[in-house]
Amino acid sequence: MNAVQRSYIKIHIAVLLFGLTAILGGLIELNALVLVWWRMLITSISLIFLIRRKRLLQSIDKPLLIVLVINGIIIAIHWLCFYGSIKLANASVALVCMASASFFTALIEPWFLKRKIRRLDIFTGMLIIPGMILIVNNIRFDMLWGFAVGIMAALLSAVFATINKKYVDSAHATDITFIELGTGWLFLSILLPFIWMGSVDSMNFWPVLSDWIYLIILSLLCTTLAFILSLQSLKHLSAFNANLIVNLEPVYGILLAAVILSDHEELTTGFYIGVLFILCVVFSYPLLKKTRWLSSPIE
Numbered sequence: 001m002n003a004v005q006r007s008y009i010k011i012h013i014a015v016l017l018f019g020l021t022a023i024l025g026g027l028i029e030l031n032a033l034v035l036v037w038w039r040m041l042i043t044s045i046s047l048i049f050l051i052r053r054k055r056l057l058q059s060i061d062k063p064l065l066i067v068l069v070i071n072g073i074i075i076a077i078h079w080l081c082f083y084g085s086i087k088l089a090n091a092s093v094a095l096v097c098m099a100s101a102s103f104f105t106a107l108i109e110p111w112f113l114k115r116k117i118r119r120l121d122i123f124t125g126m127l128i129i130p131g132m133i134l135i136v137n138n139i140r141f142d143m144l145w146g147f148a149v150g151i152m153a154a155l156l157s158a159v160f161a162t163i164n165k166k167y168v169d170s171a172h173a174t175d176i177t178f179i180e181l182g183t184g185w186l187f188l189s190i191l192l193p194f195i196w197m198g199s200v201d202s203m204n205f206w207p208v209l210s211d212w213i214y215l216i217i218l219s220l221l222c223t224t225l226a227f228i229l230s231l232q233s234l235k236h237l238s239a240f241n242a243n244l245i246v247n248l249e250p251v252y253g254i255l256l257a258a259v260i261l262s263d264h265e266e267l268t269t270g271f272y273i274g275v276l277f278i279l280c281v282v283f284s285y286p287l288l289k290k291t292r293w294l295s296s297p298i299e
């Protein structure tokens with residue numbers, strides 16, 4: 001087996017693990033805030049063993065540190081919205097909302113990186129709308145808040161991914177991740193007491209035994225290991241092939257949700273038709289990108 005074949009295996013495993021995060025979020029009994037607090041803490045601790053403190057001090061200057069701190073807070077809020085969507089609706093709804101992140105990225109990147117919007121970005125964005133309408137019309141009314149929060153999670157995902165893309169070459173990827181997740185954890189630590197005091201219902205903070213198991217899998221396997229595998233695979237895969245495989249995350253996740261969480265019992269055929277429609281748009285994006293007229297900027 002050559003390096004390229006190993007890279008394909010690694011990125012598929014990474015994407016499968018990323019898809020599993022939604023399932024674990026549905027299984028963990030903690031609310032979204034406490035869940036994310038524990039996930040960020042455990043992951044940050046694991047990253048301490050992967051970073052080099054001397055390199056960290058030398059490569060991160062003050063302007064970059066400020067950007068990473070802000071991005072860490074954005075990531076924390078993104079995870080709050082993502083797991084909030086799971087708690088308010090279910091894992092399948094949260095995952096299909098995340099499929100819209102590529103559309104948001106296509107709109108945010110040109111503004112942030114100061115380039116023109118391409119026709120393809122507008123075209124695919126318009127194609128996603130019918131799929132979203134199908135989904136909204138085929139989920140229970142009590143899941144609509146979960147859908148709205150999931151869309152916010154996708155928007156925030158596009159924001160922090162765009163920031164990371166701009167600054168990824170400014171320092172080692174592991175160092176960037178450690179600072180961002182560590183900052184996110186500190187932000188939630190400040191937020192937690194105020195949310196706790198304002199909470200009407202009692203909020204469980206300490207995980208039960210099953211939650212500990214799921215949290216460790218979520219943090220060490222689905223975050224730290226998945227991150228390392230995805231980085232290693234990018235050394236031998238083109239950006240096109242990598243993005244195409246990453247688009248499988250909602251597919252893996254929704255299939256796992258149907259098997260493990262029985263989400264299919266709560267959702268209609270119309271919902272899955274909407275999901276299929278959106279996934280077709282997402283998968284066609286890299287292919288349509290090769291079309292010269294569509295990929296050209298709007299003048």
